[in-house]
Amino acid sequence: MSDRVVRERNLVVRHSVVELAEHWAVALSGLALLVSGMFQLPMGSRYYINSVPGLAWSADFMVSLNVHYAASMVFVAASLFHVVYHGLRGERGMIPRRGDLKTSIEVMKSFLGKGKEPPFHKYLPEQRLAYIGMAVIIAMLIVSGLVKTYKNLYAPDLSYTVVLWATWVHNVGFVLFILAFAAHIGAIVLKPNRPMLRGILTGAVRLDYAEHRHPLWIGEIEGAKPEVKAEPPETAPDRAADREEAPAAVEAAGEVPAGSQDAGGKSAAVPQEPDEAEPGCAKPRGESPPQG
Amino acid sequence: MKTSDDKHRLSRRAFLKTSAGAVAASGIAWPQKAQARGAGNLATLIDLSLCNGCPGLEVPACVAACKEINRDRIPPVADPIPVPWPRKTVEDWSRRRDVSDRLTPYNYLYVHRAEIDVDGAPETVFVPRRCMHCDNPACATICPFSANHKHDNGAVVIDQDLCFGGAKCKAVCPWEIPQRQSGVGIYLHILPDLMGNGVMYKCDLCHDRLGRGQSPGCMEACPQKAMLIGPRDGMLAEAERRAQQIKGFLYGKDENGGTSTFYVSPVSFDRINATMKKGPGRPDMKPGVERQMAGTDSLGKAVLAAPAVGIVAGAAGALKWLSDRKARVEKDGEKDV
Numbered sequence: 001m002s003d004r005v006v007r008e009r010n011l012v013v014r015h016s017v018v019e020l021a022e023h024w025a026v027a028l029s030g031l032a033l034l035v036s037g038m039f040q041l042p043m044g045s046r047y048y049i050n051s052v053p054g055l056a057w058s059a060d061f062m063v064s065l066n067v068h069y070a071a072s073m074v075f076v077a078a079s080l081f082h083v084v085y086h087g088l089r090g091e092r093g094m095i096p097r098r099g100d101l102k103t104s105i106e107v108m109k110s111f112l113g114k115g116k117e118p119p120f121h122k123y124l125p126e127q128r129l130a131y132i133g134m135a136v137i138i139a140m141l142i143v144s145g146l147v148k149t150y151k152n153l154y155a156p157d158l159s160y161t162v163v164l165w166a167t168w169v170h171n172v173g174f175v176l177f178i179l180a181f182a183a184h185i186g187a188i189v190l191k192p193n194r195p196m197l198r199g200i201l202t203g204a205v206r207l208d209y210a211e212h213r214h215p216l217w218i219g220e221i222e223g224a225k226p227e228v229k230a231e232p233p234e235t236a237p238d239r240a241a242d243r244e245e246a247p248a249a250v251e252a253a254g255e256v257p258a259g260s261q262d263a264g265g266k267s268a269a270v271p272q273e274p275d276e277a278e279p280g281c282a283k284p285r286g287e288s289p290p291q292g
Numbered sequence: 293m294k295t296s297d298d299k300h301r302l303s304r305r306a307f308l309k310t311s312a313g314a315v316a317a318s319g320i321a322w323p324q325k326a327q328a329r330g331a332g333n334l335a336t337l338i339d340l341s342l343c344n345g346c347p348g349l350e351v352p353a354c355v356a357a358c359k360e361i362n363r364d365r366i367p368p369v370a371d372p373i374p375v376p377w378p379r380k381t382v383e384d385w386s387r388r389r390d391v392s393d394r395l396t397p398y399n400y401l402y403v404h405r406a407e408i409d410v411d412g413a414p415e416t417v418f419v420p421r422r423c424m425h426c427d428n429p430a431c432a433t434i435c436p437f438s439a440n441h442k443h444d445n446g447a448v449v450i451d452q453d454l455c456f457g458g459a460k461c462k463a464v465c466p467w468e469i470p471q472r473q474s475g476v477g478i479y480l481h482i483l484p485d486l487m488g489n490g491v492m493y494k495c496d497l498c499h500d501r502l503g504r505g506q507s508p509g510c511m512e513a514c515p516q517k518a519m520l521i522g523p524r525d526g527m528l529a530e531a532e533r534r535a536q537q538i539k540g541f542l543y544g545k546d547e548n549g550g551t552s553t554f555y556v557s558p559v560s561f562d563r564i565n566a567t568m569k570k571g572p573g574r575p576d577m578k579p580g581v582e583r584q585m586a587g588t589d590s591l592g593k594a595v596l597a598a599p600a601v602g603i604v605a606g607a608a609g610a611l612k613w614l615s616d617r618k619a620r621v622e623k624d625g626e627k628d629v
Contacts, residue, residue, distance in 0.1 A: 018609065041436050042460045046379050046489075061434060061464055062587055069591035076595065077602035084606030089613060146596065152433045152585065153592045156442045157333075167438035 003122070003221050011204040012218065014122070014196075018085070020203055025078035026138075030177065032071035033141075037174055039064040069149070076142050093122050096132055100125035111190055122217040130187070134180050140173035333446035334502070335527035335552040336511070338420055339534065340559075342518035345403055345418035351392045354420060357513035358401045359392065361498065365452070366397060366473055366491075373475030374484035381489065383472045394573035395421070397473035400495040401510055404574070406567040408559055417559050420510070420519070421575060423448060423469045423495040424544055424551035430585045431461035431470060440470075440492070446524060446552045447497035453478060457490030464584055466548050467575030470494045524552060531556050549583030 002016040015023070044050045044058030057063040103118060104126035110117045123131075147166035151158045188197050195209040211218050346352040351359075369386040376382070385391070389398040401422040408415045429448045432440040439454035440461055450461070450470065456479045462470045470492040479488025498508035506512070511519040520527065528545065531554035535542045543555040557564065561579045570576035 040434070040460075042458050042463075046376070046458070048378060061460060062584055065434070065585075065588045066591050069588060069595050072595045073591070073598045073601075076598035077605070080599050080602030081606040081609070082602075084603050085610045088607065088610035142599075146599070149592050149595050153589055153596070156428045156433050157444050157446075160438075160441050160443065163438050163441060167436075171436070 003217070005207060005218065005221055006204070007207060010207045012207050012210045012221070013204045014199040014210075015203045017203065020200070022078055022082045022085075023200055025074050026082070029071040029074035029078065030181070033068060033075055034174070034178060034181070036064045036068040036071060040068065072145060072149070075138075076146070079138055079142060094128050094131040096128040097125070100128050104129055111192065117192070117213070119216050120214045121220070122214060124193075126187075130180070130184070134184070137173055137176045137180055140169050141177060144170035144173065332444070333524040333552060334497075334521055335446060335524040335554060336425075336497070336508075337520040337527050337531050337534075338553065338555045339518050339520075340417050340419060340555060340557040340564075341538070341540075342516045343403070343418040343420060343514075344516055345405060345416075346515070352403045352418075352420075353513040353515055354510035354519070355392050355399070355401050355403060357509040358422075358495070359399060361501075361509040362398070362400060366493065367476055369473065370475040370480055374480070376489050377485050382474045383490065384474055385471070386473065386475070395469060395471050395494070395575075396573055397471045397491075397493040400493065402574075404568060406559075406564050408563050408567060410559070415559065417557065417564060419555070419564060419577070422510075422553075423497075424467065424548065424553040425495075425497055426548050426583075427550035427552065428583065428585070430464040430548075430583065433585070434464055435461060443499065445499075445502055447499045447502065449496040449499045450492055450494060452476075452491045452493070455491045456488030457492055458488060459492060461492055466578075466581045466584070468572075469575060471573060527554060543577065543579065547579070547581050549586065 002013055004013050005011075006013065039049070039058045040061065042059070042061065044055070044060075044064070050056050050059035052058075057067075104124070106115060107117055107124060107126060109115050144166040147158075147162065148170060151163060151166070187193055192213070195205055195213075199205040207218075346354075349356070366386070369384065373382050373384055383397075385396045385398055388396070392399050393402050395402060401420060404419040404421055406417040406419055408417060425442075425446055425448045429440075429442055432438075432442050432448050435441075435455075436458070437454050437456060439452075439456070440448065440450045442448045455477055457472050457474065457477055459470070459472050462468050462472070471494065472490045472492050474490035477488065477491035479490070482488065498506070498510075501508060507521055508519075511521055520530070522530075531542055531545070534540070534556045538556075538558050540556055540558045541560050543557065543561045544551040544553045555561070561577055565577040565579065568574070568576040
């Protein structure tokens with residue numbers, strides 16, 4: 001865990017470089033898989049997509065299969081890396097907890113203006129539920145995709161039952177992946193969630209946002225270890241391992257948007273009131289557009 | 293003067309006629325029930341020196357038998373056939389079911405007549421054409437709905453209840469064998485204007501008949517016994533033996549990565565191919581045609597290795613982290629002491 005508060009910059013480090021790399025490897029390869037998978041349907045010629053400049057390959061099944069395979073290598077390796085790496089480190093923050101379903105319904109109601117959000121840990125309950133949902137879909141796609149690849153290479157006469165199962169698990173997974181992808185993008189478009197976009201782009205979110213909406217997380221960080229100064233002494237060897245994992249963006253001068261420093265100062269000095277959570281958390285002080 | 297392709301033709305014909313009985317007796321010529329049911333891949337041999345195109349018949353016997361067996365295969369076609377959007381391709385053979393000189397959704401076998409000039413002497417070779425039932429058929433492996441599959445008896449079969457008629461199988465087949473009939477199939481019940489366009493049809497090696505211990509209809513009907521079916525190894529050995537015997541030529545062993553159909557010919561396939569003008573429903577016979585999907589095998593193998601790469605990298609990263617943490621804890625402990 002590289003989570004830490006950098007109060008001088010009004011930031012909380014939320015994701016390590018490794019986590020950002022995992023997320024974007026899966027996201028970008030997943031997008032390439034969606035597109036190349038659609039071209040396998042086949043759609044390139046039927047819908048004249050191959051007439052679009054630069055997309056003539058969309059009607060060439062061998063090219064789109066090679067694109068699909070190349071993206072699969074990244075997708076499969078990154079997904080399994082994620083499970084093994086975080087599994088061995090004992091990181092369970094995204095595993096659903098008791099009551100997540102009920103709480104996430106309350107949160108969704110609050111998006112519609114009914115009731116207030118409860119205080120959050122690092123992740124929202126629906127993020128934990130969505131994580132498991134996405135993990136199941138990705139597992140479906142990977143297992144069935146590997147069976148299909150093995151069949152393509154070595155066993156065209158594999159049991160027809162196995163081939164049909166793999167095919168339909170893959171095709172259903174494809175549709176679910178599109179829906180989950182759309183829901184994922186839809187969730188980040190919701191105003192209260194927007195500050196988290198910065199987290200997945202740079203690794204850090206605004207401290208005032210986090211104190212406001214994720215007080216349980218901030219409590220965990222501050223209870224667990226001392227706050228880190230913006231420019232910690234170079235001679236702090238015991239922090240070296242964590243610092244290696246912290247996104248470079250947080251360290252970079254000028255990364256914090258103008259105005260955030262002031263906002264951070266205020267945020268640190270003035271305790272947040274729960275009432276400000278809605279809609280205050282959507283427009284906290286020192287608001288600047290999400291990065292990226 | 294005869295070329296090397298043709299000089300042994302007459303003696304070979306005589307030899308084959310006398311040896312046909314011995315071959316049949318050995319069990320190669322006719323599929324026994326045990327051979328047809330799960331006894332491994334079957335293959336077929338088409339001997340062009342024996343096929344005479346059935347002179348006197350309006351339609352060669354093999355073609356007529358095939359048409360009769362598959363006469364009611366295609367269900368009634370929607371009227372009108374939905375016009376797909378945006379590419380408005382409609383392929384309707386339902387009013388031309390009698391066509392027998394090319395592949396159509398209603399005709400899975402035809403006989404090409406090759407007029408070849410052998411050193412000034414005209415020779416006629418008849419070449420029955422149908423699906424080759426490839427060893428690793430791209431048409432089946434690349435089907436997005438697995439409507440097309442290579443069964444363990446070697447037959448490559450399209451399930452017309454699962455096929456959407458996207459014609460991808462035709463695009464990846466070097467001989468463009470599968471033929472589409474629009475207006476039939478599962479797509480009619482989903483989004484006929486936007487998705488799918490009918491059903492693809494081709495020879496299925498009489499898969500149902502094989503399951504009942506019968507041989508394919510075309511072979512049973514051939515008066516010349518020019519076509520054989522049996523276990524793949526035996527068929528290949530027989531094809532090679534015949535080709536060697538006549539110093540002839542073999543087609544189908546290596547083409548498209550290997551097939552389950554072996555043509556034996558006294559005339560080279562380059563010459564035969566030169567008489568074929570590739571067009572819709574009329575495949576050519578280019579020797580050594582390559583398997584398109586071979587170009588994707590390398591990345592496919594890398595995909596199969598990807599899980600191991602991810603697991604090893606994840607374990608290495610986590611173990612390094614655990615090791616660093618342990619070192620930190622020990623160092624902190626020393627400081628505390």
